[in-house]
Amino acid sequence: MSNFFPIYSWVWMHVFFMCIILCACSKPDEVLDAGSVGDWEDGVFVVNEGGFNHQNASLGWYDRKSGVYLDKVYSKVNESDLGDIFQSLNITPDVILLVVNNSDKVEVVDRQSLKNKYTLPSIKSPRYILPIDDAITYISSLTEKFITIWDYKANELIGRISFPGWSEHMLRYEDWVIVSSPSFYLGDPTEHLYVIDARSHRLVDSIRVLTSPESMVMDKEGYLWVYCQGHFNSDLKGGLARVDISKGKMIDSILFKEVSPGFATSLNINPKKDSLYFLRRDVFAMSTSDNKLPEKPVVEANGRTFYALGIAPTGQIWTGDAVDFVQNGVVSIYSQKGKLIKEFRVGVNPSEFYFR
Secondary structure (H helix, E strand, O other): OOOOOOHHHHHHHHHHHHHHHHHHHOOOOOOOOHHHOOOOOOEEEEEEOOOOOOOOOEEEEEEOOOOEEEOOHHHHHHOOOOOOOEEEEEEOOOEEEEEEOOOOEEEEEEOOOOOEEEEEEOOOOEEEEEEOOOOEEEEEEOOOOEEEEEEOOOOEEEEEEEOOOOOOOEEEEOOEEEEOOOOOOOOOOOOEEEEEEOOOOEEEEEEEOOOOEEEEEEOOOOOEEEEEEEEHHHOEEEEEEEEEOOOOEEEEEEEOOOOOOOOOEEEEEOOOOOEEEEEEOEEEEEEOOOOOOOOOOOEOOOOOOEEEEEEOOOOOEEEEEOOOOOOEEEEEEEOOOOOEEEEEEEEEOEEEEEEO
16 A cells, blocks of 8 residues: 655655754844843853854853743843853852953953943953952963953953963962962873962962862862862873861872873862762762762763763752764753753853852
């Protein structure tokens, strides 16, 4: 018995309907009225790094109440591209500071409207920005041997703090700022954190940890935990280091079993500040009282390219999958026990989450 439609008719009907769907989904980016979103307070900003030299970095927003993800919110509000390699952001009471690494700039946008106020240009390879008071910020750098001091309200460069190499994450502890300094792949291994006096803006001390210190979190006991990547080119293993800042020394460490960390590394802590979550291909979780690494991950990558990790105020686990570093990535939300709750597409190379 023959089919009612010849096979070629079915094929052309399929193509016709696919064209309709694609046209409906391929509308040009509309201008976004930020006021229609609200106050950007009940959701998550997603940093989509973009591809190197592709100028396709983007800022996304996930609204918790509606469960809707809005892509390219900066571009839609300002009708302009964000730039090349969106590294990080920081939120102050009145503005949001967007650090765009390969474009050598920091964009300053209004916290409510997301409208661009001005751009701080000529900051070479900026990485992270840390407010010191209600106006002064520090900006770390991949290539410059100094940390920039910038008054974001006056849009004025205040000065520089000499630094021995790559400056990365910065964490405020009382009157001190702790700065991590990872190793370059072909460079010499690094193994120190650096301490800056936030009152005098001077580098005053260093703390030896493990090889290539990167991300940092503070636990409920006031100890600093540092994710140290290791140095693949020197066959030096990394691990987790626990630091007593008041004593200026590492008091405990747990070495990783292998040198290679995977595509990306990240250290997070839960809202109670008693459990660590770290990304090393898979997602692992452990108590701050544990003295050994977990044997099994809480979330397995299963062939995915985990590029971002975040822990929501609810305790949910957020991951960003870069897929192939070219197409749009995927964000997945898991329960604290690793059960998948939701997935959605985002921009290219999701790399950071900022929970509101």
